[in-house]
Amino acid sequence: MTNAITAEGLVKRYGDMTALAGVDLEVPAGKVIGVLGPNGAGKTTMVRILGTLLRPDAGRATVYGHDVVKDPVRVRRLIGLTGQYASVDETLTGTENLILLGRLLNLTKRQAKARAGELLERFELTEAATRPIATFSGGMRRRLDLAASLVGSPKVLYLDEPTTGLDPHTRNELWQVVRDLVAGGATVLLTTQYLEEADQLADRITVIDKGRVVAEGRPGELKRRIGGQILQVRPTLPSDIDAVAGILAELTGHTPQRDENTGVLSVPAADQLLVSALVRRLDGAAIAADELGLRLPSLDEVFLALTNVTERKVA
Ligand SMILES: Nc1ncnc2c1ncn2[C@@H]1O[C@H](COP(=O)(O)OP(=O)(O)O)[C@@H](O)[C@H]1O
Numbered sequence: 001m002t003n004a005i006t007a008e009g010l011v012k013r014y015g016d017m018t019a020l021a022g023v024d025l026e027v028p029a030g031k032v033i034g035v036l037g038p039n040g041a042g043k044t045t046m047v048r049i050l051g052t053l054l055r056p057d058a059g060r061a062t063v064y065g066h067d068v069v070k071d072p073v074r075v076r077r078l079i080g081l082t083g084q085y086a087s088v089d090e091t092l093t094g095t096e097n098l099i100l101l102g103r104l105l106n107l108t109k110r111q112a113k114a115r116a117g118e119l120l121e122r123f124e125l126t127e128a129a130t131r132p133i134a135t136f137s138g139g140m141r142r143r144l145d146l147a148a149s150l151v152g153s154p155k156v157l158y159l160d161e162p163t164t165g166l167d168p169h170t171r172n173e174l175w176q177v178v179r180d181l182v183a184g185g186a187t188v189l190l191t192t193q194y195l196e197e198a199d200q201l202a203d204r205i206t207v208i209d210k211g212r213v214v215a216e217g218r219p220g221e222l223k224r225r226i227g228g229q230i231l232q233v234r235p236t237l238p239s240d241i242d243a244v245a246g247i248l249a250e251l252t253g254h255t256p257q258r259d260e261n262t263g264v265l266s267v268p269a270a271d272q273l274l275v276s277a278l279v280r281r282l283d284g285a286a287i288a289a290d291e292l293g294l295r296l297p298s299l300d301e302v303f304l305a306l307t308n309v310t311e312r313k314v315a
């Protein structure tokens, strides 16, 4: 299988600060890789190196076999990059921005205009196209930024935290755009702090923390890696929650987690027999449950286990 992106031992330092401490990466063509990590993990630094905007201090990276340091011009022809912050010109309209980019990419006037119209329609920006960007909402700007990165029909697209700060509706739209792009043969490297996003979109996930890869795999594999399943139960009557928590603690030796909003108790489940044991005990105590079952840990739980981050900004 052809690799669209490779990185070997990427290192980047800013003074004493080591932003990347030797990162390896392999992204097969046509796949979505999620680079997941908290603030300051090194995600943007990595994207900037892969996007030829920053030179690594050590290591090597390629896009479709072209070295990002030795052959940046060839690499730039293959990639599109959407930054964490919109990189379009405030004073120009949506149409003008996209035409300008098309002209910079050597499209003819006619081609640039056609491409701009196509992209504006695809991102539902046609009506706003004649207004200066300064008047756009956050979601519109993000869509325009993504449209801008697609003017050159890139084979490889880097999306650096594309949905940070977006409302759920706009975020879902962006997810759909990413799926469409991949269906059309593009390779996408997406950085995110949101586990759900990586889970939704990525074929593989690389978890980075403090400039190092701390885990790599398919979303399901990562969830299994921290071992075991989670038993989840929701008593029908909220007044039974203490009794159920007591039974769970007795059966598993763990104090269950309580979700006060949903009334759900969860606890690590070492073996499958736990479910039937719990059902018998609840029956004996005449306690009814609306919900009872095993699940894999959420990516949030995996992420916390992998990075040992005890405090994290909640999205
Ligand atoms: N230009 C810079 N000068 C000094 N330190 C930087 C610079 N850019 C990033 N850093 C530091 O490098 C680390 C990684 O940053 P970054 O790649 O932006 O992480 P992320 O995108 O995952 O939040 C952070 O500690 C950040 O403060």
Ligand SMILES: [Mg+2]
Binding pocket: 043, 044, 045, 084, 160, 161
């Ligand atoms: Mg960043």
